[in-house]
Amino acid sequence: xxxxxxxxxxxxxxxxxxxxxxxxxxxxxxxxxxxxxxxxxxxxxxxxxxxxxxxxxxxxxxxxxxxxxxxxxxxxxxxxxxxxxxxxxxxxxxxxxxxxxxxxxxxxxxxxxxxxx
Amino acid sequence: xxxxxxxxxxxxxxxxxxxxxxxxxxxxxxxxxxxxxxxxxxxxxxxxxxxxxxxxxxxxxxxxxxxxxxxxxxxxxxxxxxxxxxxxxxxxxxxxxxxxxxxxxxxxxxxxxxx
Numbered sequence: 001x002x003x004x005x006x007x008x009x010x011x012x013x014x015x016x017x018x019x020x021x022x023x024x025x026x027x028x029x030x031x032x033x034x035x036x037x038x039x040x041x042x043x044x045x046x047x048x049x050x051x052x053x054x055x056x057x058x059x060x061x062x063x064x065x066x067x068x069x070x071x072x073x074x075x076x077x078x079x080x081x082x083x084x085x086x087x088x089x090x091x092x093x094x095x096x097x098x099x100x101x102x103x104x105x106x107x108x109x110x111x112x113x114x115x116x117x
Numbered sequence: 118x119x120x121x122x123x124x125x126x127x128x129x130x131x132x133x134x135x136x137x138x139x140x141x142x143x144x145x146x147x148x149x150x151x152x153x154x155x156x157x158x159x160x161x162x163x164x165x166x167x168x169x170x171x172x173x174x175x176x177x178x179x180x181x182x183x184x185x186x187x188x189x190x191x192x193x194x195x196x197x198x199x200x201x202x203x204x205x206x207x208x209x210x211x212x213x214x215x216x217x218x219x220x221x222x223x224x225x226x227x228x229x230x231x232x
Contacts, residue, residue, distance in 0.1 A: 033218035037223075043225060044223060095218060103165075103218065103219065104165055105162065106162070107161070109157075110158070
């Protein structure tokens with residue numbers, strides 16, 4: 001079975017602070033994919049990043065960065081110099097089935113991030 | 118290009134009634150997924166279509182839930198004899214092809230309220 005845990009239910013910071021959202025996953029599969037999605041107040045899930053289990057390189061995209069560590073089964077997300085527009089619920093997700101073509105996402109419970117001006 | 122669209126955006130029904138929720142995926146996307154999101158929770162997988170066939174329906178909670186995709190494009194999620202516990206946001210997503218690891222693009226969801 002696959003499981004994703006986002007232990008931080010809510011985080012509140014002041015604008016321009018850096019913030020890290022934690023994600024820990026469980027799977028027995030050797031091949032899997034990890035995702036982060038953003039859900040702003042409008043409700044629509046927005047894809048942010050995908051990482052496969054064979055690529056442990058960290059990634060940076062503007063103010064966003066991701067730290068993937070297989071040794072601790074973690075895929076953490078950092079926002080640098082946060083802005084009010086970053087306020088949203090962020091979900092980490094795992095796709096770990098080995099079945100050809102089947103790739104359901106298993107989501108964590110989400111972290112509600114509030115950036116205060 | 119248009120994203121995933123879902124109709125209606127809101128649906129209020131009475132316990133015991135039948136409802137249909139529609140999803141129009143991104144043009145050319147062969148894979149389509151339904152998820153259900155309860156308040157304060159992450160989305161939970163319901164069913165996955167590759168083309169016209171349901172490749173994985175392991176997430177459907179019981180036989181009151183059924184989904185179709187007859188022409189490999191638009192999909193309809195059908196719920197019979199609705200119960201108050203069915204109240205949630207129903208999300209549809211699509212992706213290009215059936216390869217593992219493809220990102221899924223989500224629609225705005227249908228908020229279902231069962232009174």
